[in-house]
Amino acid sequence: MRVFLDLWWYFKREKTSYIIGIIMLMIVSILSLLPPYIVGVVVDLMVENNLTVEGLTFWLIILFFVGLAAYIFRYLWRIMIFGASIRLARLLRNQLYEHFTNMSAKFYQRRKTGDLMAHATNDIRAVEQTAGAGVLTLVDSLTLGGFVIITMAVTISWELTLLSLLPLPLLAFLTNFYGSMLHKRFRVAQAAFSSLNDRVQESIAGIRVTKTFGQEKADIAAFQAESDDVVKKNLRVSRIDALFDPTITFIIGVSYFLAVYFGAGFVINEDITIGQLTSFTIYLGLLVWPMLAFGWLFNIVERGRASYGRISELLAEQAEITDEHADTTKPPSGRFDVEIHSFRYKSEDDPVLNDVRFQLKEGETLGVIGRTGSGKTTLMKLLMREEQGVNGKISLDYRSIERYTLDALRTSFGYVPQDQFLFSATIADNIAFAKPNATMQEVIDAAKLACVHEDIVQFQNGYETFVGERGVTLSGGQKQRIAIARALLVEPEILMFDDSLSAVDAKTEESILEALRMKRSERTTIISAHRLSAVKHADVILVLDQGKVVEQGTHESLMKKDGWYREVYNQQQLESIVAEGGDTGGTYG
Structure with a gap:
């Protein structure tokens, strides 16, 4: 029953609803005692030949009003108790969602999407069941069971009551034993469901890749194996769950046997009447529900305890990047002073970045290039404070980046990642995601800057085209340009492209960059790319190799050096000319 203590904070918060609901339940329990008593009285009147039409009518009218009152109070307690439990589910769901949005990127590297979805669905449903x-079952089994036992003992025979309830200690022992087993198995089953949930999410998200490589059968086989594992673990739960009802039914049968066996002797000895024995057996029937409810209670509570434990563990995880050292809410402009001695991820031994130093004035453009794995994306994350733990200093507007609140930083940055994410919405809604109140003209202007307007108007529904989940109906280049338009719409002080022009052709790339130079001449832009043509106009270019800056300068100064930049630029220019069917005609450099 520890889960009720864990949820005590919520019971106190909704105390009015729960108190009213419990009072209604107790009234219903008291009303339930009247029909057996009335039946006993009527039976005794019949045995004594004293039953009249007027008397029978009186007792029937009493029964009618008892039933009507029970109907009303049952309706009221359901509204109060189940309403409160539904509000708890809403509260926990909102807490989880807010927690998810506040967590750092590493949280999502550790946690699988399907597991998080299972917490927000199955686990919350189990906790809702516990609170409802x-x-x-707890209140009803105690109140109705208690009232029935007291009534049987006081109004009929305490000796017969004691004899009939002799099997109850065995019931308490067995249900507690089953409950402990159920808790362990249900937690394992929920974990298996989380894993299955994650596989379904991953399979659907990657269905195009699966079909491209012809791996449908393998994917189905893997899913079936995991689904079988979920069934197996849930069957282990069901085997324990299935023990409750037969055990309770058997013990109730023993109680009935004892009641009839000893009750017959009490009637023969004239200790009780036939009517009282009839009432006693009906009262004993009323105990069936409290006993079943008691067994069901252990089932619900253990499921709820396992699920609430999983939810609590998740909510207890702290975000790694916080506003702990922040002292300003003013969004920064675009001047960077960066001096990174070293940086490494906690999961790795070797540094990812070493001795990275540069200055970038407001309104300038920084280009970051290098081979795959050279540290470009890591540098981007550090500049946006998506990672922390730098040995060194990153300053914005002469102030440490950690002194800005996260909201202030997010306000200043516009980010276009390598893997663009589009929502299941219209193209217009996707572009206006960060500025929902944007006018249609603002959306169109941003799309034109990103060179995607002409593509959009070719669609049958134009900007109202529904792109589908993750933008599956669009090409890679279209998704990239829509993501660029989304970032441009908010006109951020600092715009960051993390290899975000890789899916567009050279001509489109040049058009986008030219538009950026004209539109953002007074704002800072940072571009990470593999194609050097994307950064040749930058005021500062960093060439990274294995996390170190091996070259730094402008396009012109780097072309004068006999280094990696000049070699790769000439090679890419040659490849571009050959691809266009042109004549190399001379030497680059």
Whole structure:
């Protein structure tokens, strides 16, 4: 029953609803005692030949109003108790969602999407059951069971009551034993469901890749194996769950046997009447529900305890990047002073960046180039403070980046990642994602800057075209340019492209860069790329190799050196001319 203590904070918060609901439940329990009593009275009147039409009518009218009152109070307690449990589910769901949005990127590297979805669905549903049906079964089994036992003992025979309830200690022992086993197995089953949930999400997201490589059968086989594992683990839960009802039914049968066996002797000895024995057996029937509810209670509580434990563990995880040292909410402009002695991820032994130093004035453009794995994306993340733990200093506007609140930083940055994410919405909604109140003209202007307007108007529904989940109906280049338009729309102080022009052709790339130079002449732009033509106009170019700056300068100064930049630029220019069917005609450099 520890889960009720864990949820005590919520019971106190919704105390009015729970108190009213429990009072209604207790009234229903008291009303449930009247029909057996009335039946006993009527039976005794019949045995004594004293039953009249007027008397029978009186007792039937009493029964009618008892039933009507029970109907009303049952409706009220359901509204109060189940309503409170639904509000708890909403509260936990909102807490989880807010927690997800506040967590750092590393949190999502450790946690699988399907697992997080399972927490927000199955686990919350189990906790909701505990706060609703769990409270119901606890209160109802105690109040109705207690009232029935007291009534049987006081109004009929305490000796017969004691004899009939002799099997109850065995019931308490067995249900507690089953509950402990159920808790362990249900937690394992929920973990298996989380894993299956993640596989489904991953398979659907990657269905195009699966089909391209002809791996549908392998994917189906893997899913079936994981699904079988979920079934197997849930069957282990069901085997314990299935023990509750038969055990309770058997113990109730023993109680009935004892009641009839000893009750017959009490009637023969004239200790009780036939009507009282009839009432006693009906009261004993009323105990069936509390006993079943008691067994069901252990089932609900153990499921809820396992799920609430999983949710609590998740909510207890702290975001790694916080506003702990922040002292300003003013969004920064675009002057960078960077002096990174070294940086390494916690999961790695070797540094990812070493001795990276540069200055970037507001309104200038920084180009970051290098081979795959040279540290370009890591540098981008550090500049946006998506990672921390730098041995050195990163300053914005002469102030340490850690002194800005995260909201202030996010306001200043516009980011276009390598893997563009588009939502299941219209093209217009995707472009206006960070500025929902943008006018249609603003959306169109941003699309024109990103050189995607002409593509959009070719679609049947234009800007109202629904792109589908993750933008599956668009080409890679179209997705990239829509993501660029989304970043341009908010006119950020600092715009960052993380290899975000890789899917567009050279002509389109040049058009986008020219538009950026004209539109953002007074704002800072940072471009990471493999294609050197994307950064040749930059005021500062960093050439990274294995996390170190091996060359630094402008395009002109780097072309004068006999280094990696000049070699790769000439090679890419040659490849471009050959691809266009042109004549190399001379030497570059």
